[in-house]
Amino acid sequence: MLGTGMSKTIKAVFRPLVWLKEVLAWRWQHLYRLSSYQLTYWHRRRLRNTVFIGVTGSAGKTTTKDLIASILQAHLLQGTKNPDSLNFPEDMVKVLLATRKRDAYCVMEISAHAGPGGLDLPLALIKPQLGVVTNIGSDHLTLYQSRQAIADEKARLIRALPADGVAILNADDPLVWAMRSQFSGRVLSFGLSEHAMLRAEAISSVWPARLTLNVRWEEQSVQVNTQLCGSHWAPTVLAALATGIALGVPLPLATQALAATEPFEGRMAPLQIKGIDFIRDDWKAPLSTVAPAFEFMHAAIAHRKIIVIGTISDYTGDSSKRYVDIAKAALAIAACVLFIGPRASAALRAKRSVDDALFAFPSIRDAASFLSCYLKAGDLVLLKGSHKADHLQRLLIALQGDLQCWRADCGLMRSCLSCQYLHVASGPKAAFESKPVAVNDSVSKHVQPLRYKTDMQTVSVIGLGNPQPHLADTPHNVGYRTLELMAQQHGWEWQVGYAQTLIANGELLGRPVRLIKLACPMNEVGPLLRAWSTGSDFSVAHSIIVHDDLALPFAEVKAKLRGGDGGHRGVRSILQSFQDDHFLRVKIGVGQRDQNMPLADYVLTPFSPAQQAQILTAQAVAVQRVLELIRNLNAAQSKTKNGDAHAASSCQLS
Structure with missing residues (x-):
């Protein structure tokens, strides 16, 4: 074996070579990105007959983009969109370069995750003719510090539109509606308020029924049936319909297209396993999205309601208090509430007595063990969390078969079902082994808080x-x-x-x-x-x-x-x-x-x-x-x- 002195000498000799390798790799990646951007700029100029649509907002971007694409596909037949929630510039480059002259449209979801000025590059690549702003919420609030700052960044989309373009704005959101002053072209508004040009009425979404609403446009009034879960999707539906109207899609044809469009994975998407209905809202969990999901659960009709909470993001103030407030709201709705993750134990302060079915599991593996004993056919379960932090999808996979990956730090933004590590053993061991127990409306004894006599002195x-x-x-x-x-x-x-x-x-x-x-x-x-x-x-x-x-x-x-x-x-x-x-x-x-x-x-x-x-x-x-x-x-x-x-x-x- 080499001595310590010789080992240090070898490291000193090779350290400059390692540094040079890293510099060259960074330089190559930088040049590759620049060349791909230049190629995209050139290709975009060739697509004169393709209508480019940019969609941004704090929530609902992906679903809005998918609904728009469904409507346009029914009328214009051929077009492109960015898949899933892939909205980074490098993802847009791939979609743009795959767009051909024969494509009638290209719908792009644009995120503000890069911080102030981050929309400039995507907008330069896309050069949208239509801009859709869904809402301004708390997503990325930690990065921007205020909703007004978020709105200022999102408004870059509206300012980037050409004079003959169309701005499609949410009339119910003051920060979005104020963006109309930054655009001299055509503005098409949507919402629930009286001054909205495209307006929704008679909104209903009571599980197991899906979202329905009546839509009024000028002299027309049509009923819209969707496969979405939750009344809070009504503005998203209106945004998609407004885009279709702006591009000449007949309203009845647009409503037919919406009726056939399924919810996007992880966005209030229903799934049934062994007679248990799950609502997956586990892709993102800014604090502002918790209340709409809870409102859906409150109105839902089910034998039992269970709420599972992972990591909540984008809020200000004390995190412990936020989790306690969420736990109290969940307990008012559900028969059983689970919190999962490193902050889970903070929610236990919401317990009023040992009878409250509120549980905290730092490890998703232990939560899965508990749910495998507790859940039964007829239950309605809401999964609310952040996919990157929690991967709550594993709770569903564990119910269906073998699952080996219990890591809490992978950070991958992909479906667990498509992950190569799904069956690779990793993560913490179970804190307890679940045992088959009789499932009833009380919680399984192996995790139930003990009841103690009041006269105990020790x-x-x-x-x-x-x-x-x-x-x-x-x-x-x-x-x-x-x-x-x-x-x-x-x-x-x-x-x-x-x-x-x-x-x-x-x-x-x-x-x-x-x-x-x-x-x-x-x-x-x-x-x-x-x-x-x-x-x-x-x-x-x-x-x-x-x-x-x-x-x-x-x-x-x-x-x-x-x-x-x-x-x-x-x-x-x-x-x-x-x-x-x-x-x-x-x-x-x-x-x-x-x-x-x-x-x-x-x-x-x-x-x-x-x-x-x-x-x-x-x-x-x-x-x-x-x-x-x-x-x-x-x-x-x-x-x-x-x-x-x-x-x-x-x-x-x-």
Whole structure:
């Protein structure tokens, strides 16, 4: 083997060659893009008889584009469109170069994902004669910071139209309707308001029926039957019809074309598996799209309604509060609500009691295991999430057969069914193995929150950490160390209990107290406690969890009544196993990581002597916080016994 010095010398010699290779590769890609753009500009000038239509907006672009293409195909027979939701410039280049002189139309969906000025390149490539703006919502709000900024970017499409072009605008959206002042040509408006030129009336969409509406245009009035799910698609239907009218398509012919067009995959698209009806709205999930999907579920007629929520995007403010608000709204509609993903545990704060069928699963694999036991024929299930982050489609695939890919970080924007990794084993193992259970209107026992007696007195103080001796003085072990300090102060002895767990029993402030150091990895803490709770006096509702917190400043101590996992795997494991966030926590801040050090390395790296001194002080403070929480529990129990519920609640932390 080569020595360390020789290895470094070889790397130093070849480093310039690696750099040169990367530079040449980037240069080649850059030149390729430029040449493809130049070729596209030239080809576009040759397509003088093809009508180019640009479609943009915050929501509904893909469906609008597909509906327009269906209408034009029925009248003009031949044309092109960008497939699926492929709306990057390189995707447009492929469609444009595939468009021939014989094609009567080319419909292009244009996205504003590139940020301010990002529409300039697509518009230069397409040179649209018709521009359709669906709406201005919260999609890309994080990027633009305001809806007005989003509207300004979308308005580039209208300003790019030629004088003899047509702007097709949503009259119900003030930000879209204001764009008419930026165009001197023909404007065709659509919407529900009286001043809309193409107007919808008598809109209805009550599952299992699909969307129907009456459309008025000048002196004509026709009924439009669609295969779409949800009344919120009415403006999208109107936008497509308005485009057809602008290009001379007879209204009756356009409505016939719409009736034959199926919903696009992942956009409120219905699918039935084993008698269970699924509504897939799992392609994108900006916050503004949640309410329309919930309105559809509220109006729907079904034996049971289940709502599954993945990652919600494009909102401002506290993410935990947003998820709690969404959970409350979902619980008002559905018999069972599931949240999936890294923020799922935050939703548990919406629980009003253990009877609320609200569950949080950090792993989609565990959610799939639960649903396989819970769902039955006649159920209506809404899947609402972001495909890139969640891939909720895997829940459906798992119900139908073998699925091996449970990754949470692939980030691929393609259907899971067409993915080559679908049957390649990857991702986290299941936190629990599902067992066949009787399916009824109550939730399966293997994940149902436990019910505890109110007269239980023992408080369990659980320190999270690692049992390996060489990890004793690391950030991930401060929970262990705090309990060791507590036992030492009170002279309690450690004994070996269930599953090699170390236990120290004693009494504080007149209440039995049990200190617990679990001898298992962080992600197995929850299942171990759950197994321990069966047939014992352990209650997570009468527990105090002591753990490290990377979000807190170093050596700062904070007590908390309830909440999400904050990214801590041990807390996440407890939340998933008990599906309840009603347990106390004492958190010790360890947030002093060098940004160049990987997180996994930092939490398992011993403290420096200076840090160790600070942490010892913090652990002493944490012991006092535990005593304060026990004192509050005693006061709350005393008030409750005396019938003063209001005073009892005031004894709890907020």
